[in-house]
Amino acid sequence: MGNVLVWAVWVVAAFGCLGSGIAVISFSNPFFSALALIGNLASLAVLYLLLAAEFVTAAQVLVYAGAVMVMFLFVIAYVGGRADPPFERGPSWQAIAAVVAAGAILVDIVIAIGLTTGGRLEDEAAVEEPFGGPAEVGRVFLTDHLLAFEITSIVLLVAAVGGVILGSERTRKAE
């Protein structure tokens, strides 16, 4: 009974995820695309919960669906969502090539994963209670991956400085 429920939640989240992903790339108005991406991130958060990644789920909802998407929506409102229908000029050679390339990427990934993992993904490891919780993630972050943790802080600082420089009015007047 519990497993049927897990399957039901998985199917709903997976189809929500794929459907909102396709909606992101097919809306002509970027504002609606950003709203569809929020749905995509929310259904991904449900899948993370099914994979026992509680802390990543919380970070996904807070950082992604919260902060990053609010920034996106503000910029879209600021620059004005110019309508850009994906297939306005009929199927051009660029559109056909894009679909073929994306299909090739999909086939490539599926074949690569199938060949490397080949039927070894059935039996997942038994995990204890702290797996994926804030305490366990924090312990691994500050012991095994301390350098990555510190470099992440530098990357965020550089990005913040770069964003301010790119967005500030004064740099353009100085030119």
Place this chain on the structure above:
Amino acid sequence: MKGPDVSWYVTLSAFLFAVGALGVLLRRNPLIVLLSLEIMLNSANLALIGFARQLGDTSGQVFALAVMAVAASEVVVGLGLIVALNRGRIALDVDRLNTLRG
């Protein structure tokens, strides 16, 4: 019957990555290209967390958190570029951004 095993999640992440790649290749509005990039990064995150569950190793979740931080940085710089383009009255169309073409 048990719940969906990790191969289902990995397959879903492959499809999601293809959707994001299609968006990057197909759309000409740089805002939607950035949104499609987010889809691709998130599909990679889903695969990382799936394999972390498969191996019972928290390191995969730590990688996913690092990817999230890098994605936030990428959004900040990308949106800064778009605001700068808009301020310079340059059309928001990646096919027409060809000033640097040799």
